[in-house]
Amino acid sequence: KNEVEQSPQNLTAQEGEFITINCSYSVGISALHWLQQHPGGGIVSLFMLSSGKKKHGRLIATINIQEKHSSLHITASHPRDSAVYICAVLSLMNYGGSQGNLIFGKGTKLSVKP
Amino acid sequence: DTGVSQDPRHKITKRGQNVTFRCDPISEHNRLYWYRQTLGQGPEFLTYFQNEAQLEKSRLLSDRFSAERPKGSFSTLEIQRTEQGDSAMYLCASSRGLLLPDTHYFGPGTRLTVL
Numbered sequence: 001k002n003e004v005e006q007s008p009q010n011l012t013a014q015e016g017e018f019i020t021i022n023c024s025y026s027v028g029i030s031a032l033h034w035l036q037q038h039p040g041g042g043i044v045s046l047f048m049l050s051s052g053k054k055k056h057g058r059l060i061a062t063i064n065i066q067e068k069h070s071s072l073h074i075t076a077s078h079p080r081d082s083a084v085y086i087c088a089v090l091s092l093m094n095y096g097g098s099q100g101n102l103i104f105g106k107g108t109k110l111s112v113k114p
Numbered sequence: 115d116t117g118v119s120q121d122p123r124h125k126i127t128k129r130g131q132n133v134t135f136r137c138d139p140i141s142e143h144n145r146l147y148w149y150r151q152t153l154g155q156g157p158e159f160l161t162y163f164q165n166e167a168q169l170e171k172s173r174l175l176s177d178r179f180s181a182e183r184p185k186g187s188f189s190t191l192e193i194q195r196t197e198q199g200d201s202a203m204y205l206c207a208s209s210r211g212l213l214l215p216d217t218h219y220f221g222p223g224t225r226l227t228v229l
Contacts, residue, residue: 101162
């Protein structure tokens with residue numbers, strides 16, 4: 001079983017729809033990242049969360065530490081939002097000291113149709 | 115701040131050849147990470163530097179792989195005697211490393227194809 005699971009794997013939406021991508025993890029974490037990867041490979045960090053909720057433009061990320069679950073929401077989706085969205089966690093076992101690498105989910109491929 | 119850069123962006127090589135990739139992190143970022151991503155999968159951790167010290171290596175990093183960060187700035191990742199299974203996107207990321215947890219800044223990646 002992967003330490004980080006995302007759902008759905010693939011998501012197709014119509015422009016303007018509200019989108020939710022979910023991430024569940026099985027390890028204790030110090031932080032969770034939501035990343036965006038466009039075709040060609042470049043990855044952009046959208047959010048880093050340790051608790052609660054963050055908002056940036058049309059993107060909202062929430063995390064529930066007790067339930068080990070995070071969601072990424074996109075309001076008023078647009079074709080330019082089409083990308084792979086990746087959840088990654090910094091586990092407590094890798095926190096501080098000499099470690100700090102991320103554990104990644106497999107990603108959710110989002111396609112927004114005009 | 116010009117972001118993390120990687121060179122080359124694409125590399126095609128024949129099985130058995132050696133390849134070397136370079137990563138230039140954001141200046142003054144202490145931490146530098148190498149990840150590998152195969153098609154349809156999320157990235158997997160390979161190795162990590164704090165300044166010039168290589169502090170962690172994944173089991174994925176066989177003895178054919180070696181990484182360096184000689185002056186605590188740019189890093190190189192070398193793969194010797196490449197195999198077709200090495201075909202992947204190799205991603206580099208850097209972070210400030212001063213206060214944990216820490217935002218990663220990713221480079222564009224180097225896509226390796228081994229024929």
